[in-house]
Amino acid sequence: MRSFRPNVECANMLSLARDDCDASWRSVSAIGVVLFATWTAVEEGRATERIISPSGGNDTLAVRSAIIESVSGDVLVFSRGMFHLSGVLLKSGIAYRGDGAILSATNAGAIFTVDPDDSHDITIDSFCFLGNGASPMTGAITLVGNGSSNSVSDIRILNSTLRNNGLTFNFLKRSQISGNRFENIGVGGAGVYGYHLDNSSIDHNAFISVYQGMSIILGGVPKQGRNIVVADNIGRGISRMGIEIQGNSPPEAGESQNLLVERNRFSSWINPVADGNTIAYSIVTDGGDGIEVRDNYAQTTLKTGIGIEIAGSHAVAERNYIDGFDAGIIAYSAGDIIRNNTVINTARNATSAFGRNDIVISSNSTGKAENPVPPGVDDPGDRRCTVGRIEHQ
Structure with a gap:
């Protein structure tokens, strides 16, 4: 029996406009904005390591402001705790790293997104992403771009857990998806779902209790x-x-x-x-x-x-x-x-x-x-989504 690609009509979903707030956040500056989270800049040579701490409330504006202040080569470190976020637009040339951070979606949209015209040389490493699962085909990380060389290229997604929602992309180029765990993704969704992949690798990931592991057209x-x-x-x-x-x-x-x-x-x-x-x-x-x-x-x-x-x-x-x-x-x-x-x-x-x-x-x-069975240990389970002794779903 020949199978056919599922939900082809959903290709258009990948080109929809981002959350309205994504189009306007560039005008936000750290001056005159009440930051609900806090961040500290630490110089390391030419690059700066910026440490962001959660507030317990909605941290979206504070994280966006820290990103605005960052320059190419900087590292944004999300410290231990629960961040409540939606539609955070990532800047090119920045590494985003979790240090025990859990990123929890405040709505059915993506937690991390990118500018389709300027999204390159981005690293996302060691996070727990908690999507709300209402729309399984929407990625907790959504990388929607076009065919240009600076669009959704040279992106590394590493050592992270994506729970309830996975990764969605279009025109992903020269990139690596490695060492991640995708889990608890409902009917119609996939851990990795996208169109137009090029010169890239998807390796050493675990897909646990998901409707589908990968779906790539x-x-x-x-x-x-x-x-x-x-x-x-x-x-x-x-x-x-x-x-x-x-x-x-x-x-x-x-x-x-x-x-x-x-x-x-x-x-x-x-x-x-x-x-x-x-x-x-x-x-x-x-x-x-x-x-x-x-x-x-x-x-x-x-x-x-x-x-x-x-x-x-x-x-x-x-x-x-x-x-x-x-x-x-x-x-x-x-x-x-x-x-x-x-x-x-x-x-x-x-x-x-x-x-x-x-x-x-x-x-x-x-x-x-x-x-x-090929050599290598089975999936040992995951503790990235734990704060203290509490496992967050």
Whole structure:
């Protein structure tokens, strides 16, 4: 069964105007504004480390003012405690770092957003983001840009927890999403959801109790879909797809180039979706070149959905371990290759060429292998959302 990208009409959501207050905050200055949070500037060479403390009230204006005062190269440190925020527009060239900080949304919108025309060289590190979960497709971090080089480029999102709402993007370039935990994201949402990714990596993240791990749509515009690596991620308690990367409809030549999905581990699906699209790895960019899906692991006992589906010019699925789906591995495009995989406990076919005679299927095993799970410890859990002994949801 071929799957199709979900909620395509929601692409427009990523280009909606930001919260009205985002358009006007540039005129706010520290002079004449009552700051509900406090911040302290500490010189470190040429750069300044600015330490921001929470107030217990709404901290949005104070955080925005600290950002206005910052210059390229500065580090904004959010100290331990609960910040109540909405629509904070990040400035380019700044590193934003949490030191035990929990950022709690005051509405259904994003906590952190960016200027689509000037959003580059930004680091977001070591936060707990608490979205309110009312709109699962809205990101707690929302990075909406365009095709220009200074728009949503060179952004690093690291070592953070995103709870109830995930990450949403459009035109994300030369960026890294690494070491994060996405959890408790409801029906229709995904930990990472976006369009037009380019020259970027998504690695070493955990997706726990989310409707879908990743949903990424490529194609439709030039200079995107190139050199993407999705590696070493884990997931549990998912209903729909673990990793979904889809191309344009209709397909476009070159909509992805050098797309690598490797060493990911997803297991323990729950509440499978009724349409059958409970799929571990859906890597279907029909117009893509250089697609490799290798050394991944997926396990369920539900006997529904698909372990791996691939499409693209000579796309390759190899050395994967798939256990317990309705169908194991399916290829859809001429010249695709399914080889050296282990596929066990399927309800139907272990491998399928979807009725084609121009797909290579070879050297696959249907016998249980020893030590199938790739090396590395499982997700140890997360304490970033804890203040004192209280775990914040």
